[in-house]
Amino acid sequence: MFGRKKDEPSAQDQVDQLAADAAVKGVGKGAPTPKRKEQEAARKRPLVPTDRKASKEAERIAVQDQRQKMRQALDTGDEKYLPLRDKGPQKRFARDYVDARFSLGEYLMFGALLFVVISFIIPSGSDALSYILIGFWVMFLAVFADVFILSRKLRKGLTQKFGDVERGTVWYGSMRSLQFRRLRLPKPQVQRGQYPA
Template sequence: MFRRSRSDEAAAPATPSPGPGAGPATEVAARPGAKGRPTPSRKEAEAARKARARTPRTRKELAAARRAARIEQSERVRRGMRTGNEADLLPRDRGPVKRFLRDFVDARLTFLELMMPLLLLSLLLSLTGNAYLVTTSSNMMPLLLLLALADGVALRFRVRRQLKARFPDESWKGTTYYAVVRALQVRFLRMPKPQVKLGQELPEHYR
């Protein structure tokens, strides 16, 4: 065995000692075969595992994931129909113009709202077999239709006047149809649910 001389020890490069600020990542990077990056924490590894577990891998899992997404979307829409939350409504009901039209119709009692119950009453009278009631029902039908037509035309003019004052720069396409269809529905069956009471004064701005 040969003993190293003092000159050989002096020529050998000194191994640098880690400074006081060096952490585990520095030690990992200095080891041969290390990944060169910090090891992920337990929380990050758990999150990555759950993300991989949620990813559908088979056709059955994909169908189940799509079905769950449809159920969640339906629940969001039902919640929006109950609360009037803009983000959860269907595209046809979104926007300040549609929100104003709903409030404008819901704040008033029109003949159009009474149209369906009266038509149902007229139908029931015609099924009684009583000659007088059948005649009365037959005479009521044209009158009801005429009053509904007149009320629909009046509603259209009122809606257009309000839209011109409140939303001069917005598109009014389909607004008359939207307002008339909602007015034809009985109040407690309207969707989205009414957010104003009868006779309530509407806000000035719907932006």
């Protein structure tokens, strides 16, 4: 009742069968284990290349090629070679959304430059300078309100399209809106009014 069944093979028979199968299939290393000295010699590479001048030249060409690809990607928007801060579908959406709209922030630097130039021309005690200063602050507050509205709309669009918004994407889009359109990198890939779907 508790004994082995007569037709069941023994443990030794199973081992013998596995050994025979392995011999037929050719399972195994097929070669002796190499000595440690041989393995270390095979892995050894010189720390400094034998031809330093050629190595330096090859490295310089590789770096130059990588920079050229990155520069071209900044012009064309090719995701493969873009810098890490510009990569990803959410960053592309933010860029396209910002580039499609008119932003007051584009002209903030021009307004600041104009204010500096006028402040040198007009005497410091005149009322005209105070009006110009008030005008500059009004422009600054208008830009702040525009960026705030943009960030809300951008977050809403990102949430609708991607669900979860990556950290820093809304800030990325907001800072892009403060740059003059022609000087933005990566260069705009959409026309004004051509919002992303």
